[in-house]
Amino acid sequence: MPKPIYYTKNRLLRKPENFSDPQWIEQRLHDRNTRIIPVWRNRNLVLGHDSPTAITMSGDHGRGLLEIASQIALLGIDADETGSPTERAIFAVDVSQHELPDLSPIMGTAEFVDLRRVGVLMDAHEGSLLSHARGLMYWHRHNCFCSECGSPTVAEEAGRIRRCSNALCSRIHFPRTDPAVIMLVTRPGPDGGACLLGRHENFSVGMYSTLAGFVDQGETLEQAVTREVFEEAGILVDRVEYRASQPWPFPASLMLGFRARALTFTIDTGSDELEEAHWFTRDQIARFPDKGLRLSRKDSISYNLIKDWLDEDV
Ligand SMILES: [Zn+2]
Incomplete structure (x- = not known):
């Protein structure tokens, strides 16, 4: 798979030895090395636009955050780039119950933004931490x-x-975490064949993506791929092969990426799930910009699955 797959570089030691000891947690919360990540209504605090950085807090700002938070959770102990644990504990806190103007003292010139707006521009580890914080705060807020x-x-x-x-x-x-399958379906043909891309009505104008869907109860991942492709596009597939996964906290999924081979080629989007779906050759996708079309967002594994196929030798 082409890299990077965004939000997959979380290096935290998630379950340190003393995580269930309240005294140890209290010490970590007030340790000068500790960093605290605020989350406000599914948004992360970020500074800058061209090279956005995650805002984490410690010291007086950290204590201020802890005092106004409705939820505090340990994400883990940070590790350095070699994977060795550091002294730095990372916590997430939820400040969603406050109105934005009331948070301006902690925000400074930073902004609470949707991670999907800035994820591809951020350091991979930082983006993964924000993804983790957002996902865990969402779970707490919806399981009261x-x-x-x-x-x-x-x-x-x-x-x-x-x-x-x-x-x-x-x-x-x-x-x-809700498991969801996401798959690139390909078919043989001239010029290296074609792949199946579709549009949901809620997609932004001109965007085409791989098909995807949630896994049902009592269903294997391979069966979920086969079922979703048939339900959404009327295409039968075989050779369902796992490629890679991606945490997707928008709001609570784990995307499981697959490649599948089409056995039938006539598309039927009879169900209401897809607005339209088409077979696209590599050459047609290369000319997307000329037609005002584009592929899925670069921070999605859908983009990786498509790019992987585009980059193959034909
Ligand atoms: Zn109960």
């Missing part, structure tokens, strides 16, 4: 009540779990 009995839940173990506050239930809730 027990799915078993409806009672409030309380974060424990430095925010790694939530436990139901009803003593008769006490169910433990773990962070969840």
Whole structure:
């Protein structure tokens, strides 16, 4: 697969030895090496536009953040570029309950932005940390009540779990990620064949992407690929081969990337899922800009899957 696949360079040691010791967590929260990542309504705090950097805080700013946060969670212990643990603990905090003007003292000239707007321009590790922080804060915010009995839940173990506050239930809730398959379907033919790309009505104008969909209960990943391609485009496939994965916290998915070979070629987007789908040769894709068309966002694994196929020797 062509690199980079964005949001995949998280080096954190996620479960340090003392993570369930409240005293150790308290020490880490106030340690001068600790960095705290604020998340506001699914947005991350970033400074700059051309080379945006993630804003993390410590010291007085960090303490200020901890005081106004509705949720605090340990992401892990940072590692250096060789993978060796450092002294730096990384926490995420949720400040979504505040209105933006009230947060201006901690923001300075930085802005809370959608990570997808800036992810490809950021350092790969930083972008992955922000992705992690966003995903975990989203999970906390959407799991405040027990799915078993409806009672409030309380974060424990430095925010790694939530436990139901009803003593008769006490169910433990773990962070969840929804598996989704995303696949490039190819067919043989002149000029190296063609690949199947589609458009959802909510895509931006002119954008074409690989097909994708969530995995159903009782279904393998390969079956999910086969089913989604047939449901969305009426195409039968075989040779479903795994390529790579990508955390996709927009809001809570793990994208599992595949390549599949088409057995039938007549497209039928009869269902309401896709607005349109077409076979595109490499040459047609190369001329996308002339026609006002473009491929999926560069921070998506869809782009990697397509680029991988474009770069193959024909
Ligand atoms: Zn419960």
